[in-house]
Amino acid sequence: MKKMTILLFALLSATARADTIEMKVNGLVCGFCAQGIDKTLRRNPATADVLVSLEHKLVAVSTREGQDISDAELTKALTDSGYDVKSITRTRRSLEAIRAEIGQAPR
């Protein structure tokens, strides 16, 4: 029973502290205009890296180890950049894996 509890706790912790946050964003059509997203998200001390894809209408953020950015903070960052967030998903995929999947050059 104790092992089961530890396993469940570890699973929940892993889910709660996801490495990468993916956001579907409306209005992403201009790289010049979208740079505010990159700059705003990078100002957050919990941010490790940011990916913006106009083609996939995607903004993804990887967080520093043991840190997280709340949905409210992410939504505010995107709103302050002038965009609308349609969905927020937390995943264990690395940002580099997403870059490779969508064909974006590594930074």
Place this chain on the structure above:
Amino acid sequence: MNLFNFALACFVLAGATSLAQAKPIAFSHGTTVMAEYGAGTMVEAQLFYAPKYFYSVGGGYLALESDIDHRRREITYARANYLVKRWNMEAAQANVFVWGGAGQAYVSESNDHTFAWNAGAQVDYETRRIYSSLKTDFHRSSQFEHRVDTLQLGVAPYEHDFDTLATWFVVQARNYTGGLHDGTEWALLLRLFKRGAWVEAGLTDDGKLQAMAMVNF
């Protein structure tokens, strides 16, 4: 039909209009610096800071010189820009901006400096392949009154992404009121931008240079 009416007609026909010129507001805590050379009739430089994504404040310098009789105005102004409405669609964005400001103008005929105010509006609609914008900029003092209307329609030969160079071919039509230029001035422009740097250049139907550069940071 003058250019402004023509542009409005295009807007209605298209069902939407867009002004994808230099947007006067970059993003929250962003700074925009812009300089434009308008075929010898106008030169403008602007610097704006946006405390929020929906408004910015700053100032600019605008020189207008008539290519008919060489009357000249040099206007230095403080200005506030406001994003009235933004539509963020899945594969497009549209905006409505307005602005207003005041400053001082030098008038060559009287060799005098006078108070001047300005107001304007811009609408734009763009996808990753098409771009359109309509802008009107009005300047008035006790000694002059000018409006500069600019319509731009652009097409991209490929869809750029955030980290790649964007290339646009743009047709621009511009109309000046107040005796600055006779008729509508047409220009063909090549626009390039990547990240926070934007340059465009081309020629007018008179063979004159039309160019603009802008940075956001």
